[in-house]
Amino acid sequence: MPKDLLLEIGLEEVPARFVRGAMEQLKEKTEKWLADTRLGYKEVKAYATPRRLAVLVAGLAEKQEDINEEVKGPARKIALDETGGWSKAALGFARSQGADPDSLFFRELGGVEYVYAKKSSIGAETSSLLPDALPALITSMTFPKNMRWGSYDLRFVRPIRWLVALYGSDIVPFEITGVATGNVSRGHRFLGEDTVVEQPSVYVDRLRAQHVIADIEERRKAIMEGIRSLSEERGWNIAVKDDLLEEVLFLVETPTVLTGSFDPSFLHIPQEVLITSMREHQRYFPVLDAEGRLQPHFVTVRNGDRLSLDVVAKGNEKVLRARLSDAKFFYEEDKKLKIEDASAKLENIVYHEELGTVADKVRRIRAISDRITQHLRADEEVRTAVSRTADICKFDLVSQMVYEFPELQGIMGEDYARKAGERESVARGINEHYSPRNAGDRPAQSLVGAIVGIADKIDTIAGCFSIGIIPTGSQDPYALRRQAAGIVSTLLAHDMELTLTDLFKIVLEVHAERGLKREAFDITKEMQEFFALRIKNVLAELDVRYDVIDAVLAAGSEDVRRTVLRAKALQDVTAEGRKAEFRPAVEAFNRVANLAAKADSRQVDPGLFADAAETRLYEAWQQAHGKFVKQYNEVRMEDALAALSALSEPVAAFFEAVMVMAEDEAVRRNRLALLGLIADDVKTFADFSKLAG
């Protein structure tokens, strides 16, 4: 009869950010062991709280499946010796399979006779396997950070304090770091007591009776329900951020949602400051009204029940009061800060030993920004706003508030700049030049913020590349990948007529003034490769097919905007349903491109045309080329592709009518040159040979 298996690892509080991963790892390792060991089961469920990781295997078979298989050995002619008896090879094979030589037999496979052994073994009892398997499973777990404790050698996420291991109602005996298994689990640290788990199936209920909700979904629902009923009761909009909810979920075993208030006079501090202080320092959920304005309340989740909830609320209010008083103090102090004085202080902050101070960086951002606005032929208003924004984009780094809350950089700058009388576009630009701030964030919305942001990011990337800091594998300490992705998404969002080649040229000119230790050519080449990978990711995120991505990137990616639109156009015409219609064009382009590789000039002499099909193709190309160039420049990529596709019929007719590799050299070169002209346009768009059939 199958029985259930329970393994619970009791721990001192595991860091909230590791719990989910650890739980999933335990489940996967268990499933893998069951499969490798040929043990049948119905279902594996995993549970986790800050103090425990558990896995429950329902309906685990009592013994391994028996093995009955036939294993192929050497061919007959090797298996028999001169006398017709088993050769050494055959005897060795039998030994390796644990088979009696007398039981070997022959079978034909693909016309050759081979010797075979019957291999069978009786499955072992599950209960005999578990005492070795379970501790091995536990000690094989890995975590982002490990520790040792007491006098033990094991490295684990936190000290192991108890172990429950049950197969049916029997304890699976083993010991790790002096902790022996049993059938006693521990309840909530303050509300519960030790509890006997008679068999795995009662685990969740026994814990619930001891104020531990072991199932994470059940716990999440309890928290969400508490928040929902509070919002309903008070008419609040409680801002639940997923990452904070996830953290809170793994800080509590019994969640009770509670609320407290703070003095409304703190509300004159910018909302972002209050929210950051509540979220980052205290793990509170902020309360908003229907219009998204912050209210003088907070919501938190206690690891316990409703006993003395008012005491807990008052305690939390006291802590928050001290925190917000600090914030208020910083805010008042920062108001005394003059932008020019603050910027001057940046001369003393080292940005990077080899790349100078933050003030040096700001000067480069200014120079790069100005060159970008020139390149874009931006109007006077944008030009002056960009210059000013670039000059003061980092001044808030010396404010007390940003020192305390680094994630408020730019946000405080915007507030302080506005209060100091800076133009709206400048204030906003200071904040937005950091956008996108993280993977899911949107790029800068204003053109000013976008330009200064691109300048800042490309300065960082080129600076790092110039001194050999280039991301490899998981090594990317300056988050250069995110910065490059930010440039790409910003260029796209603003349809900016700025190619990467132009941008690299601008940034390296500016960096040349501080003296480059490496060749600009090498840095450019590395940046091109680096950005090509980012663009590849952007295209993948836009659900462009991989073959389309490869085809498009083979034609270059220095013009980000056109690259993405080329991909979209190509994706459209090669989608199911339209694919067949487009296939002749692909065939034509590929044939053209193959032969054009042999072309050594682009000089076409219509006088050498021997066939009407040649003249027709030449004229078709002249027409298509004009359209293609115009539409490409106007960023109408679908039309540009259509213009090229119009050549597929005349190309086909051309190949039908003439022999390209003609005997006459002049005729041959003339035909190749014509194909070269067409191929040049085609290759500007994509390498169509990379498309999947």
Add this chain to the structure above:
Amino acid sequence: MNFQQMMLTLQQFWAEQNCIVVQPYDTEKGAGTMNPMTFLRTIGPEPWNVAYVEPSRRPADGRYGENPNRLYQHHQFQVIMKPSPDNIQELYLESLKRLGLDPAHHDIRFVEDNWEAPTLGAWGLGWEVWLDGMEITQFTYFQQVGGIDCHPVAVEITYGMERLASYIQQKENVFDLEWVQGVTYGDVFKQPEYEHSKYSFEVSDAAMLFQLFSTYESEAQRTMEQNLVFPAYDYVLKCSHVFNLLDARGAISVTERTGYMARVRNLARQVAATYLQERERLEFPLLKKGAEQHA
């Protein structure tokens, strides 16, 4: 419970757990961890259980006695147990009960916080303990001290006495805390807070301090060459304090800062290595003694 009763209660409690109770170390330091009773004794295989109050100076945190929460000098209650006992969390929670904090009526959580003291070449994993949202204790399993792996591992519990007291006594301002009946924290510390802040931020003589740093540094080196670990370490502590004074005075630029910290760290590492070597030469006396007691 007044401030004095809290200190006595904790001393009594940890004495009951077989910790030796020692007095604060007489050299300025930024944290109880820097006391040789922690920094040196957590190194090596010998068992060690100790508890003490440590007045800790952080010149840059001074606020002229005007800020209700920030101090030039605050008090830590420090516990070290090596090897870390299996029931250490329970012992700690029991100590809170002794202070009148019944966990059932509060929200107590262990929130991940990994501790690192770069100038000591030390790091550990553990938590900050939250009492109704307030951090009241650092709880750390030392993994390395002075660049040396800890084996066995010592656990360090550091209570922030002022914070804990402000909660227990329900006071908003640290200077209003009751030290004993009729005497407030302010009565004892307000004037030194003001004077030390003024000295650190406005009056200290940077040129003299720079000179002191170099003098202490070379004396630490010279003493270490004679394998005199404890006197050498005293000079390391002095270097560290002088560095903190210079830092508060704004006399050390950002670039120089890293350099000075590295100099302190190098000294600390050397002292740690020499300490281990000297204890080994003495055949780890406390290890032998522990074995005899258990025999």
